[in-house]
Amino acid sequence: MNYWPLIGIALVVLGFALRFNPLLVVAIAAIATGMLGGLDLVPVVEALGKAFNDNRYISITWIVLPVIGLLERYGLQQRARTLIENVRAATMGRLLLLYLIFRQATAALGLTSVAGHAQTVRPLVAPMAEAAAVKTHGELGEDEREQVLGMAAATDNVGLFFGEDIFVAIASILLIQGVFDSYGYELTPLQLSVWAIPTAICAFLIHGGRLLWFDRRLGPASGGTQP
Template sequence: MNYWPLLGIAIVVVGFALRFNPLLVVVGAAVATGLLAGLDFVAVVEALGAAFNGNRYISVTWIILPVIGLLERYGLQQRARGLIENVRGATMGKLLVTYLGFRQITAALGMKDIGGHPQAVRPLVAPMAEAAAVKTHGDLPDDDRDKVKAMAAATDNVGLFFGEDIFFAIASILLIQGVLESYGYELTPLELAVWAIPTAICAFLIHGGRILAFDRRLAKHPSRSEEDRA
């Protein structure tokens, strides 16, 4: 039995103990293991590429987060605020109601990952909503700014939750179908999706009303500049 490929384990242990770059350590251990097992270098690279391609949905998830972090570091939120400040007639209420509709429609079409808290709300929607609120109502106290951000996050949640059930090829619809079937109700996923449309419309109207009411309440609160003058 050939024990030489087990040296790859030793490379991982030593590399982590010496605090080398984990990615380089793992790749180096994989290449060493393949070569010691009798594979040529091209075959080892092909095996690594096949493994990456077969599990790329995991890798892409972790690649997106640092990309968004870099964008924020280089002024993505500031650009988003500046953009909404230059839009004439833009208010926090109009912005979030528009995003609510966008989120519901895209989720209903199966594109539920097009929005979300890390990739859309934090870097774009929340800063734009905050800038629109400041533009309309003046400088806001910190607690009101936090409420604006919370409303932006809630809008994403409501839009996704009540929009995705309209898309019949989604896990939640299949779960509902399975539960109803166990009680003797035979419904197809398409029938369930159609009956989710009235609920989604009600959710849009109710949460949209909450957003507009919150925007009106902000107008009644004194801004920080007014508090300082008092």
């Protein structure tokens, strides 16, 4: 077997570790993988261009981003903060836990694009989580603020990643089925989806526990000050 194409994985890991431009890292890794797999440069570039052109969701980006930019300019984040500050029982942990439930449930139904970093986390979830943390624990230090924003982004990742595999028609399930089939294991997408449910439940419990623990850890001991 030819293991040279696996160098593409190492390139991705190295590029991300060195914090190079993610798009550049992925493009170089894809080209290297194709050429090490025996393809010429032109067919590899053609395959990348075809995949980019065939992905109809690419054009949605040019619609969503300007709309979100306009909403932020006219105070969307400020409105989100004001809303969460008026909810007495709202805490950062509870808010992100509810978003985790929403993200996993919608992803399990195949609605993977109904939320995301650009359209949901940045303009709504992250500002609301930050406002909830400030309301509960007082003003946060810069490190604590960055951790809150990072936890909001991580919640979206966990909810999507472990929720989408429950949907039978998702690409990851079909990929897993194809790999098993190549080794002689005949499994249906439904069987794989059913066995993804325990993993999704474990991911919810683990990340949900991390959210609540992180919320309790914030406060005077970590740099915030009680109001």
